[in-house]
Amino acid sequence: MWIRWPADFRYRHFDPRHAALAPKNTEKESQIVDNCIFCKIAAGKIPAKTVYEDDDVIAFHDIHPAAPVHVLIVPREHIPTLADANEKHTALLGRMMVLAPKLAAELGGGYRHTPEGPMGGFKTLVNSGPDGGQEVYHLHLHVMGGPRPWRSER
Ligand code: AMP
Numbered sequence: 001m002w003i004r005w006p007a008d009f010r011y012r013h014f015d016p017r018h019a020a021l022a023p024k025n026t027e028k029e030s031q032i033v034d035n036c037i038f039c040k041i042a043a044g045k046i047p048a049k050t051v052y053e054d055d056d057v058i059a060f061h062d063i064h065p066a067a068p069v070h071v072l073i074v075p076r077e078h079i080p081t082l083a084d085a086n087e088k089h090t091a092l093l094g095r096m097m098v099l100a101p102k103l104a105a106e107l108g109g110g111y112r113h114t115p116e117g118p119m120g121g122f123k124t125l126v127n128s129g130p131d132g133g134q135e136v137y138h139l140h141l142h143v144m145g146g147p148r149p150w151r152s153e154r
Pocket residue numbers: 037048060061062063064065072126127133134135136137
């Protein structure tokens with residue numbers, strides 16, 4: 001016999017870290033997930049050196065830069081890891097990737113085609129989970145660039 005689950009079963013019974021699955025609330029304040037530092041930065045509750053923001057994403061300097069240019073592009077929505085993203089996030093993730101080279105260039109870490117060959121450049125990185133080296137469980141795209149050597153390889 002089939003058990004009929006309530007339509008919102010997976011929202012109400014999921015691990016709270018998977019708040020990305022919850023219905024989106026338009027109130028900025030209520031999107032803050034407890035103890036999530038990037039939710040708090042996105043809501044302006046904790047200061048950050050912001051370099052870009054719009055309705056969907058915010059970008060700010062990493063507090064411990066690993067390269068001369070090191071910014072984090074962070075969706076305002078609390079998506080814990082890349083593994084929690086789904087089809088509804090496709091455009092958001094695409095926008096984050098398209099934003100990366102623009103911010104890198106604005107901050108002095110851009111890539112250029114030149115007559116002498118490729119110049120400059122940056123790295124984009126998303127760490128996912130413990131084995132992926134993730135420390136902050138709110139999805140973010142690292143953008144690292146500028147002249148080498150960098151402080152550390154990530
Ligand atoms: P990850 O290991 O991919 O989760 O990276 C988390 C990054 O967030 C690290 O590079 C930290 O230096 C950075 N970070 C942590 N707290 C802050 C903060 N308050 N402001 C800016 N960057 C931060």
